[in-house]
Amino acid sequence: MIRVMRSSFPLLLSLLFSAIAGLTIQRYLFDLRSLDPVYGQLHFYPDTARPLPGYAGLLCGFALFTVLPLRHGNFSALAAFNRSWLPLLLTIPLLAFKTAAFLPLLLILFCWSWGFYRLGRNTIPEILPSSPPLLQPPKTGLLPVCLLLAAGIAWSCYMQFHAYRALYLLYHDWGEYATDYLKLIREPDRSLIHYFVTGGHWNPLMTNVMTLALRIFPAPETIFFLNSLLIYSLVPLIYWFARTLKLPVATALFFALAVLLNPVVSNQSLSLFYGYHPINALPSLLTLFFISKKRSNRAGMLLFFLLTLLVQETVTVLWFGYALLLIAQKRWKSGLILAAGMVLLFLLLSKFTPCASFIGKKRKRACLGY
Structure with missing residues (x-):
């Protein structure tokens, strides 16, 4: 009996993490309508107007924390995966009550960040040589x-x-x-x-x-x-x-x-x-x-370089700043030529672009009434 409980404990813990993740995803991703960082308020969809059903988050949590780690049927990898996400247990009191306050969300994000950090450590065999990496580094990032x-x-x-x-x-x-x-x-x-x-x-x-x-x-x-x-x-x-x-x-x-x-x-x-x-x-x-x-x-x-100059006349200001960098690096010739060229180009383009020129009331009126 004890042996059965020990063998099933990683799976039970994984299901617990799936429930925690599912509730977090549902509440703070699917049900969150808007976030007001100025006043520190969260605005949720009413239960009758949810964009996704209430079980959508639980399905995502189950897929991420149970199905994905067990895709190769490796319970030892599942146990290592569970150890990485132990900080999520600290979010249970924060998820017990639904509140519009901003602080619980920040604390939950901190716990998730801690979990991701621990997961990252477990993916590097040099740090934990006794444990196999949970995720193989990708060979190409094209897809x-x-x-x-x-x-x-x-x-x-x-x-x-x-x-x-x-x-x-x-x-x-x-x-x-x-x-x-x-x-x-x-x-x-x-x-x-x-x-x-x-x-x-x-x-x-x-x-x-x-x-x-x-x-x-x-x-x-x-x-x-x-x-x-x-x-x-x-x-x-x-x-x-x-x-x-x-x-x-x-x-x-x-x-x-x-x-x-x-x-x-x-x-x-x-x-x-x-x-x-x-x-x-x-x-x-x-x-x-x-x-x-x-x-x-x-x-x-x-x-x-030429294409950027065809985007907007104010790009000349950016390249003028780059010219100052070249001058600071003592690349005098390139920096001075680029700086002078950008000043002349900006003045030239100001003749044709009303909003680039603020010299004289006539051009100001042209910009406002363009």
């Missing part, structure tokens, strides 16, 4: 990073579609750019400058790309999808950059996941109620520039 990209695009599209239907998005900026793009399609006799300046900014790259896309698929969803692609293309590019730096696959995937979950990135789709903005193309182009730099690809560096 996972593609899944991360798809998840990011899906999330971004969902937010924009929902905001569009709920009239949450302001007309500026996505609507203003969409109007200019549609005018280029419907009014082919517009002057050439309108293919370089839209929304009061210098942005010929995205103007021509988006105009072509809207000519083929004239719908708001086209803008939302391409905006999502611009934002979350940074995820695989960061993975590529990390691999270019000769980081392990798992580490590169970690940085890609960090980009995906970064609040700056995940909220960029609705930043300031703007929705789409051409500047969203800049992070990916900059990453491609530095990938080319690391790979000593001068042609790629030149290409992506």
